[in-house]
Amino acid sequence: MIEVQATGSLTSVQDLGRVGYASWGIAGGGAADRGSLRLANRLVGNGEGSAAFEVLLGGAALLFRQAALIAVTGAPTPLLIDGAHGSCDSPQRVPAGAVVELLPPSQQLRSYLAVRGGLATEPILGSRSVDERAGLGRPLRVGDVVAVGSDAVAAPLVDVAPRRAWPRGALALRAVRGPRDDWFTAASLARFESEPYIVDAASDRVGVRLSGPPLDRRVQRELLSEPTLRGAVEVPPDGMPIIFAADHPTTCGYPVLAVLEPESADLAAQCRPGQSVTFTLSRPRIRVPAQSEGARS
Amino acid sequence: MTQRAGSIRSYGSTALLVETDSAVTAVALRARLDAQPPRGVIETMPGLHTVLVRFDPAVTDAERLAAAVSSIEIDPDDLGAAAAEVQDEVSVRVDYSGADLADVAEHSGLTVEQVIDAHQARSYRVLFIGMAPGFYFLAGGDPRLNPPRRSSPRTSVPKGAVGLAGELTGIYPRSGPGGWQLIGTVVDDLWDPTRLPAALLAPGTSVRFTSTG
Numbered sequence: 001m002i003e004v005q006a007t008g009s010l011t012s013v014q015d016l017g018r019v020g021y022a023s024w025g026i027a028g029g030g031a032a033d034r035g036s037l038r039l040a041n042r043l044v045g046n047g048e049g050s051a052a053f054e055v056l057l058g059g060a061a062l063l064f065r066q067a068a069l070i071a072v073t074g075a076p077t078p079l080l081i082d083g084a085h086g087s088c089d090s091p092q093r094v095p096a097g098a099v100v101e102l103l104p105p106s107q108q109l110r111s112y113l114a115v116r117g118g119l120a121t122e123p124i125l126g127s128r129s130v131d132e133r134a135g136l137g138r139p140l141r142v143g144d145v146v147a148v149g150s151d152a153v154a155a156p157l158v159d160v161a162p163r164r165a166w167p168r169g170a171l172a173l174r175a176v177r178g179p180r181d182d183w184f185t186a187a188s189l190a191r192f193e194s195e196p197y198i199v200d201a202a203s204d205r206v207g208v209r210l211s212g213p214p215l216d217r218r219v220q221r222e223l224l225s226e227p228t229l230r231g232a233v234e235v236p237p238d239g240m241p242i243i244f245a246a247d248h249p250t251t252c253g254y255p256v257l258a259v260l261e262p263e264s265a266d267l268a269a270q271c272r273p274g275q276s277v278t279f280t281l282s283r284p285r286i287r288v289p290a291q292s293e294g295a296r297s
Numbered sequence: 298m299t300q301r302a303g304s305i306r307s308y309g310s311t312a313l314l315v316e317t318d319s320a321v322t323a324v325a326l327r328a329r330l331d332a333q334p335p336r337g338v339i340e341t342m343p344g345l346h347t348v349l350v351r352f353d354p355a356v357t358d359a360e361r362l363a364a365a366v367s368s369i370e371i372d373p374d375d376l377g378a379a380a381a382e383v384q385d386e387v388s389v390r391v392d393y394s395g396a397d398l399a400d401v402a403e404h405s406g407l408t409v410e411q412v413i414d415a416h417q418a419r420s421y422r423v424l425f426i427g428m429a430p431g432f433y434f435l436a437g438g439d440p441r442l443n444p445p446r447r448s449s450p451r452t453s454v455p456k457g458a459v460g461l462a463g464e465l466t467g468i469y470p471r472s473g474p475g476g477w478q479l480i481g482t483v484v485d486d487l488w489d490p491t492r493l494p495a496a497l498l499a500p501g502t503s504v505r506f507t508s509t510g
Contacts, residue, residue, distance in 0.1 A: 022342035022349075025426035134430040178304035179314045222446060223464075225427060225434070227342035227349035229312060251344055251427035259309030284307030285359045288367060288473045290316065 001065045002115070002200065003097065004144040008059020012130040012139040013121050013146065014112075014246075016049040021125055022250045028230060029131040032205055032246045032269035033108055034262070035164075036074035037173075040114035043071035043091050045156040050118030050149070051142075055111045058104035060137065062113070067096045068148065069156060075108035090160040091116075093213035100143035107166050108270040117153030133206055133247045170196050170276040173264040175190060175233065177281040180255035183219040184235070191215070193281055197241065201273040207234075207242045208268050210277070214239030216256065225251040231265035232256045233279075243268045299370040300400055305363045312351045313359060315366055320345050320424055320436045320464070324501075325373045334439060335365035343425040343500075345434065345465070356475070376422075380450065386420060386503040389468075391459055393508055395479035397447070401461060404444040415439040416480065416506055421466055423502045431470025431488030435504055438466060450476035457483040459506075466506075 017030025031037035040049040063223045072079050072088045080087040082098040102111055125133045130137035197212035215235050232244045236254045258281055303316035317323040325347045329339045337357025342349040352362050393413045402409045421435040446462045460477025467477050470488035487497045508509040
């Protein structure tokens with residue numbers, strides 16, 4: 001068992017989220033930075049999708065009532081195990097009765113602490129991920145006790161994983177153009193690809209809001225609500241793009257200009273307010289016109 | 298009569314957005330894809346005139362999946378197992394006192410009383426729950442009711458508000474901003490996040506609106 005002694009600003013249990021509940025209004029959810037969750041699980045020999053702690057900006061303290069093997073990935077947080085410095089991106093032994101503290105990281109937002117065996121909270125709709133927006137579960141509070149499961153699938157073979165590089169300046173994000181890029185002016189598309197955008201403070205697990213050169217629409221009619229995914233770049237009428245994050249709405253009524261590659265969606269979820277980002281767009285592989293239109297042309 | 302999907306577009310590197318010509322065709326296409334998923338499909342997600350198809354790029358690729366989707370003969374009368382299971386029409390009680398009733402009447406060329414009657418005259422179907430958790434999208438009502446969204450969204454609509462936007466009726470789960478034309482408020486609480494799945498009207502349910510008066 002693990003007892004929560006401090007949570008910092010937000011600590012929650014996350015795995016790789018839910019599949020198949022979009023028609024109930026429930027998004028995929030799960031770890032905001034999926035790559036870091038997977039890595040933490042691999043380092044302790046869990047299946048990649050085991051549940052772990054997601055800690056926003058450090059400040060969490062966890063009392064381990066049992067000995068455990070842990071790994072901390074994502075935002076590089078100074079790590080204390082019973083007061084002694086531990087290492088991120090590496091399996092670490094925790095003796096029974098030890099307190100593990102995550103201090104505020106020097107960069108990025110969210111750290112992932114995986115425990116060998118996984119966290120065994122009660123699953124809801126096939127996942128242990130907390131989704132506050134959908135009302136599924138709640139973040140951890142001081143005094144909560146979390147059980148360790150039996151999800152280990154392999155011996156932990158890797159001693160240390162290379163840390164993901166984080167740039168000093170603008171962060172480059174890769175995206176596929178569309179599906180509604182044709183709703184925007186050519187000048188706006190050119191601006192989106194050439195000028196940096198700044199991450200706004202009003203960003204969370206639902207969306208990463210950006211400010212920068214406004215994106216103007218060429219098509220003014222209303223969009224019939226469309227399904228959407230993590231990484232979609234939606235542009236509301238004010239022209240300031242929003243990147244949908246893990247707990248995004250399941251449908252959106254504004255056009256999506258581009259959709260981030262999964263690895264870039266992970267990076268976007270780690271951006272602090274004030275971070276500068278740039279976009280590189282690749283061409284969509286599929287753009288099949290309606291079959292009746294095709295017959296006419 | 299069967300029909301084919303409309304345009305198909307990449308939605309990032311792991312999904313395709315498929316357009317259809319109506320809400321019912323979108324439901325039918327999604328039901329067909331769920332019943333007989335092409336290889337590599339992870340899940341389908343509903344939109345009004347769209348279906349998003351997520352796939353595993355390790356199993357299939359966008360070209361192969363697009364070809365499979367465009368070859369499907371969609372039968373708009375076959376709304377799938379989910380709709381077939383939900384046979385009983387559910388009655389939803391509405392207090393028709395919405396702030397936009399007069400505007401809806403003016404737009405449709407009806408009196409307020411005729412708008413209220415028209416809204417109850419035909420059965421609607423729950424397409425899906427989307428936007429905010431608990432927001433119901435329903436279609437299939439009287440075609441004379443087809444108002445645009447409000448030019449400027451309200452910053453706050455009441456919990457349970459019933460709104461119209463185009464051919465659709467929506468029910469707001471809780472108080473919040475909203476741009477649909479409000480014609481009333483449901484009497485019963487239709488969204489309870491402590492009950493799972495938290496929707497009292499499942500996708501596919503037939504709904505008849507009735508007046509509290």
